[in-house]
Amino acid sequence: MFSDADAAALYDLQNPWDPARFSSDAFFDRLVMAAESVLDVGCGTGSMLHLARESGHTGRLAGIDPDRAALERARRRTDVEWVAGTAADIAWDGEFDLATMANNAFQCLVGDDELRASLAAIRSSLSDGGRFAFETRHPQARAWEAWNPDNASDVVDGTGRTLRVAHRVESVDGDVVTFTETTADAGGSVLRVDRASLRFLDVPALNGFLSEAGFTIDAQYGDGEGGPVTGTSRVILTIARRA
Incomplete structure (x- = not known):
């Protein structure tokens, strides 16, 4: 969880x-x-x-x-x-x-x-x-182009466990970008997927x-x-x- x-x-x-x-x-x-x-x-x-x-x-x-x-x-x-x-x-x-x-x-x-x-x-x-x-x-900087699993980052949480956080763009519709953020444990098991849209x-x-x-x-x-x-x-x- x-x-x-x-x-x-x-x-x-x-x-x-x-x-x-x-x-x-x-x-x-x-x-x-x-x-x-x-x-x-x-x-x-x-x-x-x-x-x-x-x-x-x-x-x-x-x-x-x-x-x-x-x-x-x-x-x-x-x-x-x-x-x-x-x-x-x-x-x-x-x-x-x-x-x-x-x-x-x-x-x-x-x-x-x-x-x-x-x-x-x-x-x-x-x-x-x-x-x-x-x-x-x-x-103009097109920041969303870097939001992909190749740029995943590792972070150690407050309990000492290592987590990997990765983003993936789902769509670019005009000035609105929709993407997911996936949090996984060190073994690659997905713990959470969040979806958001930004303008x-x-x-x-x-x-x-x-x-x-x-x-x-x-x-x-x-x-x-x-x-x-x-x-x-x-x-x-x-x-x-x-x-």
Whole structure:
């Protein structure tokens, strides 16, 4: 058996939140530490907000995510507000200076209706002039082409067992990529198969949705160091402001 709780723990091993090592983590960490009140949308296991508290953030911190197993790990800290739900479920009204979607969580908003509802809810959660910062993979980099079993990775989990995690793309339909993630034990026995779809929006399409939702673009970067979006950028880091 490989439970949802196991999957959440494995996620933390594969995706450690470390601003000292990863420039995109540092990008969000700087914004969070400078904001009085922060809502992390798609907070997952809560690593970003955990570190903010540990680093001395004294303001309001809240996270929302539909993955209840991930939230159980997030709730190991009780000095942060944790809510089960999707971005479109956000019910706060004008309460946050900053909303974030780190680790490409924005790409999980696949359909137009879901994206519009989510952006509307995020905007409503912000105070006047509040900012929304998020990260998404740039489609020009075609990251999904590396999502194949030849690029499987091994990881040792918290119990000492070695697991192999492999991805396989099922379809590319316009700007939506659907793929599977297979987790197997050291002997090759499959423990779990998860399926997901991610949307890869380019800058014009992305900015069109933001403008329609009532945001203005403060800045867009092609890397965590603040470089411009170029023809070789692998990510799009956006800071949008509630208009």
